[in-house]
Amino acid sequence: MSDGQSAAYDVVVVGGGNAALCAAISATNEGARVLVLERSPMEERGGNTSFTDGLMRTVYEGEDDIRAFCPDLTDEECASADFGAYTESDFFDDMARITQLRTDLELCDILVRNSRETILWMRDQGVRFFPTFGRQAYKVNGRFKFWGGATIAVAAGGPGLVEALYNAAEKRGIDIRYEAWVRDLIRDEDGVKGVILTRPDGKQEEIHAPSVVLACGGFEANAEMRARYLGPGWDLAKVRGSRYNTGDGLSMALDAGAQPHGHWSGCHAVSWERYADDFGDLIHTPQYQRHSYPLSIMVNAEGKRFVDEGADFRNYTYAKYGQAVLNQPGQIAWQVFDSKVLDLLRDEYRTRRVTKVTADTIEELADKMEEIDKDQFLKTVEEFNASVKTDAPFEPNIKDGRSATSNGVPRSNWANPIDTPPYHAYGVTCGVTFTFGGVKVSSEAQVQDTNGKPIPGLFAAGEMVGGIFYFNYPGASGLTSGAVFGRLAGGSAAAYAQAHARAPEAAPVN
Numbered sequence: 001m002s003d004g005q006s007a008a009y010d011v012v013v014v015g016g017g018n019a020a021l022c023a024a025i026s027a028t029n030e031g032a033r034v035l036v037l038e039r040s041p042m043e044e045r046g047g048n049t050s051f052t053d054g055l056m057r058t059v060y061e062g063e064d065d066i067r068a069f070c071p072d073l074t075d076e077e078c079a080s081a082d083f084g085a086y087t088e089s090d091f092f093d094d095m096a097r098i099t100q101l102r103t104d105l106e107l108c109d110i111l112v113r114n115s116r117e118t119i120l121w122m123r124d125q126g127v128r129f130f131p132t133f134g135r136q137a138y139k140v141n142g143r144f145k146f147w148g149g150a151t152i153a154v155a156a157g158g159p160g161l162v163e164a165l166y167n168a169a170e171k172r173g174i175d176i177r178y179e180a181w182v183r184d185l186i187r188d189e190d191g192v193k194g195v196i197l198t199r200p201d202g203k204q205e206e207i208h209a210p211s212v213v214l215a216c217g218g219f220e221a222n223a224e225m226r227a228r229y230l231g232p233g234w235d236l237a238k239v240r241g242s243r244y245n246t247g248d249g250l251s252m253a254l255d256a257g258a259q260p261h262g263h264w265s266g267c268h269a270v271s272w273e274r275y276a277d278d279f280g281d282l283i284h285t286p287q288y289q290r291h292s293y294p295l296s297i298m299v300n301a302e303g304k305r306f307v308d309e310g311a312d313f314r315n316y317t318y319a320k321y322g323q324a325v326l327n328q329p330g331q332i333a334w335q336v337f338d339s340k341v342l343d344l345l346r347d348e349y350r351t352r353r354v355t356k357v358t359a360d361t362i363e364e365l366a367d368k369m370e371e372i373d374k375d376q377f378l379k380t381v382e383e384f385n386a387s388v389k390t391d392a393p394f395e396p397n398i399k400d401g402r403s404a405t406s407n408g409v410p411r412s413n414w415a416n417p418i419d420t421p422p423y424h425a426y427g428v429t430c431g432v433t434f435t436f437g438g439v440k441v442s443s444e445a446q447v448q449d450t451n452g453k454p455i456p457g458l459f460a461a462g463e464m465v466g467g468i469f470y471f472n473y474p475g476a477s478g479l480t481s482g483a484v485f486g487r488l489a490g491g492s493a494a495a496y497a498q499a500h501a502r503a504p505e506a507a508p509v510n
């Protein structure tokens with residue numbers, strides 16, 4: 001199709017997760033005709049978004065904001081909670097600290113300052129939120145006290161979010177095609193003009209449109225790219241979420257001259273069930289996380305501790321400790337608990353898909369732990385136990401300063417001697433969540449080239465946006481980032497299409 005001819009769509013959105021759907025809805029709200037192309041079959045739609053708990057980090061000033069996010073909240077529920085506040089400066093401080101001051105300030109500013117407004121916008125599109133009672137809040141003096149900025153979640157988690165966004169898209173008449181595997185961008189010297197996809201019958205098809213939004217995830221599900229960019233050993237990690245995020249969008253954008261941005265050798269990765277399946281599946285994935293490690297000692301096959309399990313709240317360490325496990329011999333570790341903390345373990349430890357051994361003595365436990373250096377493990381436990389500063393009371397709701405040390409590795413909080421049977425040990429490996437490297441986008445979510453100039457017609461959102469997360473990640477920021485940049489990219493793509501070769505008969509949707 002040559003310039004001047006009209007396309008059937010103003011905006012083509014590549015991907016079918018949170019960022020893509022927010023982009024599609026936002027573009028439609030601006031009057032654009034939108035097509036969503038999702039690589040997976042319909043039953044697997046939603047990408048990594050469907051695997052989430054639906055937790056979303058956002059700025060809020062207090063109870064009034066929480067009530068605005070969650071209109072279903074009752075007065076009784078509010079009375080039982082101390083929501084506190086999570087201000088813009090709290091969010092900025094967390095991003096700066098967690099990314100070691102690397103986060104792209106312009107993009108971080110967009111994320112933080114638009115978080116509250118974007119949650120309200122999602123609510124208006126039909127997404128239902130509720131406070132994370134019992135998860136990011138513990139009871140203090142009879143009231144739930146919230147901490148850490150991840151105060152709300154989507155009702156019914158990731159699947160609930162995906163359903164709500166697809167309902168909103170369908171209500172607006174957005175066309176959605178499944179098993180539409182986008183392989184390349186159509187472009188000429190004037191910019192991007194559409195996409196080429198592979199259909200389920202193996203045939204290729206061109207779809208022309210003045211604007212394309214790439215929101216098709218990182219390269220976490222591509223073992224070759226993981227080894228290439230994250231480094232040796234990363235091909236051996238388990239994938240926590242979608243099998244479809246194989247870096248296609250990034251490859252297409254780079255081929256089109258996009259500027260790589262952010263931490264290409266970094267990713268979000270966690271402690272994960274040792275014998276988990278290679279990719280996520282919605283039934284078993286929630287059973288595979290092992291997030292109670294701050295109450296454990298984690299030891300490697302040499303029987304040594306290798307990380308400060310209690311450096312900070314789980315929210316602020318879990319995303320980088322997967323890499324710590326990957327770096328151990330055999331890419332494995334054991335989380336060891338004694339009976340004093342067993343009732344504090346998260347639900348996933350009580351599911352069926354766990355690699356778990358139990359014993360009444362530490363010696364017997366060591367005999368049951370595969371591949372462990374028993375003598376060293378016993379020495380580690382002895383050294384750790386002797387070093388616990390028991391004068392500080394154990395308080396899991398605060399950073400209690402109850403410290404210890406062993407193997408030259410400090411333990412900053414929540415240390416307890418491992419001395420009370422029965423003992424439990426859980427085998428873990430590394431599960432990769434998503435990759436941090438992406439493309440550089442402008443403050444309008446338009447992709448920039450390696451000269452720093454915008455690529456006409458090309459926008460990006462979600463995991464594909466580089467420069468936001470480095471080294472680590474404040475829990476519950478991925479969905480917020482996807483929604484903020486998805487909404488922005490959709491609006492910008494619609495405006496771009498309006499200014500260039502707009503499709504006929506498009507009208508704003510109320």
Ligand SMILES: Cc1cc2nc3c(=O)[nH]c(=O)nc-3n(C[C@H](O)[C@H](O)[C@H](O)COP(=O)(O)OP(=O)(O)OC[C@H]3O[C@@H](n4cnc5c(N)ncnc54)[C@H](O)[C@@H]3O)c2cc1C
Nearest residue numbers: 015017019039047048049055182216241462463476478479
């Ligand atoms: C187990 C797990 C739990 C998580 N929990 C949380 C949480 O509670 N809170 C939070 O904020 N974040 C969480 N995250 C991170 C979060 O999932 C991501 O940050 C976010 O969902 C990414 O959204 P996205 O739209 O960019 O990508 P995705 O949701 O992964 O969507 C990408 C889409 O692109 C499609 N696609 C890929 N390639 C192509 C192609 N070539 N053509 C067409 N389509 C393509 C995929 O099928 C997929 O639908 C979690 C992740 C996992 C795996």
